[in-house]
Amino acid sequence: AQTVTQSQPEMSVQEAETVTLSCTYDTSESDYYLFWYKQPPSRQMILVIRQEAYKQQNATENRFSVNFQKAAKSFSLKISDSQLGDAAMYFCAYRSAGGAGGTSYGKLTFGQGTILTVHP
Amino acid sequence: KAGVTQTPRYLIKTRGQQVTLSCSPISGHRSVSWYQQTPGQGLQFLFEYFSETQRNKGNFPGRFSGRQFSNSRSEMNVSTLELGDSALYLCASSLGVLSTDTQYFGPGTRLTVL
Numbered sequence: 001a002q003t004v005t006q007s008q009p010e011m012s013v014q015e016a017e018t019v020t021l022s023c024t025y026d027t028s029e030s031d032y033y034l035f036w037y038k039q040p041p042s043r044q045m046i047l048v049i050r051q052e053a054y055k056q057q058n059a060t061e062n063r064f065s066v067n068f069q070k071a072a073k074s075f076s077l078k079i080s081d082s083q084l085g086d087a088a089m090y091f092c093a094y095r096s097a098g099g100a101g102g103t104s105y106g107k108l109t110f111g112q113g114t115i116l117t118v119h120p
Numbered sequence: 121k122a123g124v125t126q127t128p129r130y131l132i133k134t135r136g137q138q139v140t141l142s143c144s145p146i147s148g149h150r151s152v153s154w155y156q157q158t159p160g161q162g163l164q165f166l167f168e169y170f171s172e173t174q175r176n177k178g179n180f181p182g183r184f185s186g187r188q189f190s191n192s193r194s195e196m197n198v199s200t201l202e203l204g205d206s207a208l209y210l211c212a213s214s215l216g217v218l219s220t221d222t223q224y225f226g227p228g229t230r231l232t233v234l
Contacts, residue, residue: 033219045210045225052220091163097219106153106168106216107176108223113162 002027002094006111013082014119020067021077021114023092031097034068034075035108040088048090051075053097079116087118122147124213124226132232138199141229143211145192151175151216152194153223154186157208166209169194170216198231206233 003026013019025034036048051059051068058066063083067076079086092111125144133139145152154166165178169188186196192213198205208230212223 037225042227043208044227045212047222047224050222095219106151106170106212106214106223107165107178108153108155108163108212109165110155110163 002029002032002096002109004092004094004109004111006090006092006114008114009112010115010117012117012119013079015082015084017082018078018080019082019116021079021090021092021116023075023077023111025073025075025092025094025111027073027094029096033095033097034066035093035095036064036066036077037091037093037110038086038088039091039113040085045091049077082118084118084120087116089113089115124211124224126209126211126226126229128229129227130230130232132234133201134234135201135203137201138197139201139231140195140197141209141211141231143194143196143213143226145194145211145213146224149213149215149224150192151214151221151223152188152192153212153214154194154196155210155212156180157210157228158204158206163210166196201233203233205231207231 032053034051038046049061063080093108127142151170153168168176172188188194208228210228212225214221214223
C-alpha cells in the first residue's frame with residue numbers, strides 16, 4: 001500500500017516571500033502521479049499542480065513549482081511571491097497510473113496536510 | 121461547464137439513522153470517487169464508481185455503500201450512523217478513462233451525527 005507523509009503540520013510565510021512545503025511518499029510502483037491540492041477555508045479542494053513520475057522535468061504552474069526527487073521519493077511544493085489568497089490547507093496526494101483497462105484511476109492517497117498561513 | 125455539485129451541503133442526523141448523500145459530476149465525466157475527511161484520520165478514500173460499476177473500494181465497513189446512475193450521478197449511503205461518522209464527505213469526478221485524467225472535487229457535504 002502507498003503512504004504519503006507531510007511532516008509540516010503548519011507553515012507560515014510573509015506576503016511576497018517564498019515557502020516550500022514538504023512531502024514524502026512510499027510506493028513500490030514505478031508509474032504514478034503526484035499532486036498538490038489546496039483546500040481553502042471554503043473547503044473546495046482545488047488542484048494546484050501535478051507531476052507524472054515518468055517525467056524528470058519538474059512541473060510548474062505560474063508561482064507554483066515542485067521539486068520531484070523520484071529516487072528519494074520526495075515531492076515538495078514551492079510557492080513563490082506568496083499572496084494572501086494562498087492561505088489554505090495543502091495536501092500532497094498520490095495516485096497509481098494503473099495498468100490494463102478497467103484499472104481504477106479514482107483513488108487518491110493523501111498526506112495529512114499542511115496549514116499555510118500568509119502574513120501581510 | 122458546471123462544476124461538481126453535492127447535496128445537501130449540511131446534514132444533521134442522530135445515531136442509528138441512515139443518510140444518503142448525492143454527487144453530480146461534471147458533464148461528460150463517468151468516474152465519481154468519494155472521500156471522508158475528518159480531523160483525526162484526514163482524507164480517506166471510500167470508493168469509486170465508473171459507468172455504474174464500483175471500480176475500487178477503500179477500507180470502510182459495510183455500512184458505507186454507494187451507487188452510480190446511468191447519468192453518472194452518484195449517491196453514497198451510510199446506515200446505522202455512529203458518532204465517528206461525523207465528517208466532511210467529498211466527491212470527485214473525472215473522465216475516468218485515462219490515468220492522466222484530472223479529478224475535480226465538489227464542495228462537500230458536512231455530516232454531523234449527534
